[in-house]
Amino acid sequence: MDISVRYWNEDDSITCTRYLTSAFLGHSTAADLLSAFKNSLPVNTLHKIIQVSMDGPNVNLRFLKDLKQDLKEGRTDEGVILDIGTCGLHSLHCAFKGAMRETGWEIVKFLRAIYNLFHNIPTRRADYIRITGSSLFPLKFCPVCWLDNVPVADRALKILPNLRNYVAGLKSNTEPTCASFVIVKSAIKDVLLGPKLAFFSSVAAEVEPLLKEYQTNDPMAPYLFSDFSSVIKNFMTRFVKADVMANTTLSKIDLSANNLLSSKKIDLGFGTRAALRSENASQKDMELFRADCLKCLQECVKRILKCSPLTFSLTRGISFADPSVALIPDLAIKRLSCALDIFVSHNWLSGIQGDKISKEFKRLCSLTAVQEHLKLHVRSKVRLDKFWFDLLNVYCSENTGYLASFLKMIFIMSHGNAAVEREFSINKQCLVENQLDISLIAQRTIHDGILSAGGLDNFVVSKRFIHAARNAYLKYKEYTEQQKKLLQEKEEQDTRKRKAAAELSALEAKKKKILEDAEKEAAVLSFQIEALKK
Structure with a gap:
């Protein structure tokens, strides 16, 4: 379990993400994770998280x-960990x-199979080139992380006719017997495989730009x-x-049949x-395909609404720091108030501090020069923390000391786990x-130090x-000593424990023997007493 820390670097006035350490786990229950x-x-850093x-x-x-x-437990005045989801x-x-x-299309299975079919197999690649006359192979x-799979699907769609020609051109006794070929041979019989690949690529193209943009350590949480x-x-x-789109808030749209377009009218993409x-x-296959496309789009929206950071009000609140939102003062102030309510209720700010932050932000956004400055912001060129400071x-x-401190807490909030995943x-x-x-x-620490420089x-x-x-060998000797x-x-402690255990065992045995002898003597006395009574 790698642990990285996001913190505010006062020297450079930016958010930094640094590797801290790794914990090595045998079992990974929640209790194991918490302990590690x-x-x-x-020491004494847990309550600063x-x-x-x-x-x-x-x-x-x-x-x-x-x-x-x-x-x-036992602390009512400490800040409670904030949450914008996983x-x-x-x-x-x-x-x-x-x-x-x-x-149920199994597009992923097909894309993996066509790559594995030709990967590091020169004979199959040679047969493919001979039969199709093309040297364009699958990607x-x-x-695990679908960042560059639009080109993969596009390539598969482009070479799909070649794949069909390749399978048809093989003789029965020269067909590969691997599982990948069986999957490919079965999949290419589907006449709608091409449209399915095109739709896959169309949906992925909506998602991938965001996944790529957020592969950074820059502060991105306000953009979420x-x-x-x-x-x-x-x-x-x-x-x-x-x-329905025009008259209802996105998160409140009911995705029932009454609000949806018919499968014939949905936008499949060019x-x-x-x-x-x-x-x-x-016609029947076309209708089933469109119904599947509708199901896919509907399910994707449902899952994003259910599991993404959008489900947390704090995500909406901290978006006040997005310059495109700050350009609309009323909206920005409303979202700032939402964020401040959460920070105050979680003991990260006092009520008075919240009031001062709100006043400083209102005063800042009321300046004409600031509004012009916000219009010029380009998120791909200027980090958000650098822009605001x-x-x-x-x-x-x-006159913005409280606002500056609050922005620091906003900017160190994480937008995702990309940094740890890269590790x-x-x-x-x-x-x-x-x-x-x-x-x-040690190697990870050195690597992280060089990267940070x-x-x-x-x-x-x-x-x-x-x-x-120069002192490395001396440090090594000190460490080994x-x-x-x-x-x-x-070892000495173990020896003392073994001796104590042996003495304890001997005393227990002695105690047991004394008790047994006493019981025997008591039995004899009882017998004598009973005999005298008779």
């Missing part, structure tokens, strides 16, 4: 619940994945509400009636419609046989660093 998590953090970001297995949700309960990227990815599974599908709402709106406009026109499918420094640095590949590169836990943690070219080799390198001493102390 608490033991991995420095504003938020815990993670993906969404039930064991993680139980861990978070137990952590909150553990922090509440990783937004995971929820979006899983919504798409689950929606495609509902169709690799990633089933707008971006996820935009994705949902794009999906809904494809199958929900226009008058690529899907073109693929449909090129296939000679029956540059704005504060230019226009009213002296898994780093761990894989660092791992070697018989490696100690501390060795892996901007890479090797920007790493400053200071005198302190040189002295640390310390470990020997600890081992010796443990």
Whole structure:
């Protein structure tokens, strides 16, 4: 379990994400996670945690619940951990994945099979080129994180005629016997496979830009509400009636049949419609295909509304820091009030601090120059934390101290688990046989330090660093001596425990023998007493 920390760097006035340590777990129950998590953090830091970001297995949700309960016990004045849900990227990815599974098309199975069929098999690749006259092969599908799978589906759609020619051109005695070929041979018999691939690509294209953009350590949490709402709106406009979309809030739209377009009128996308026109499918198959497309879109929206950060009011509240929202002062102030209510109720702010933050923000947004500055913001070029603090420094640095402190807490909130997910590949590169836990943690710490400096070219080799390198062997000797001493102390402690256990066993045996002798003597006396009474 890798643990990373997001914090406000006062030196650079930006949000930083740094690797802290790793915990090595045999079992991973919620209790195990909580114990390892608490033991991995420095002393007296638990109550400084504003938020815990993670993906969404039930064991993680139980861990978070137990952590909150553990922090509440005996403390009524400490801040309570805030919650904007599990990783937004995971929820979006899983919504798409689950929606495609509902169709029963098994597109993922097919995409993986066509890649595995030719991967590292020169004879099959040669036969494919000979039969089709094309050297265009399938791309690799990633089933874990669907970031670049639009090109995979597009490539599969492009080479689909070649795949059919390849299978038809093989002789029965030269057909591969692997499972991948069986899957491909069965799948290409579907006349609607092309439209299905095109629709898959169309839906994925709505999701992937957001998944890619959020693969960053920059502060993105204030954008979550707008971006996820935009994705949902794009999906809904494809199958929900226009008058319903115009008159109802997105989250309150009833996705029942009365509010939906008929399957013939839903927006399949230009690529899907073109693929449909090129296939000679029956009217019944076309209707079933459209019904499946409607089911997919409907299920995707339901899952996003159910599991994404949109379900948490704090996600809406912190969106006041989105410059596009701040351009509308009334809306921004309303959302700021929502965020402040949550921070005050969770003991991260006092009521007086909340009032001052609200007044400072209103005063800031009322300035014409600030409004012009907000219009010029380009999120792809300027980090959100840098943008706001540059704005504060230019226009009213002296009267926005409370607002600045509040923005720091907003910006260190995590938008997803991308940073920790990337660390898994780093761990894989660092791992070697018989490696100690501390060795892996040391390598990860060094790697993270170099990255935080901007890479090797920007790493400053200071005198302190040189002295640390020179003293490395001495530190190693001190460490080994310390470990020997600890081992010796443990052995001595174990020896004392064994001696104490042996003495205890002897005393227990002695006590048992004395009690047995006493019982025998008491029995003899009782017999004598009874004899005298007679």
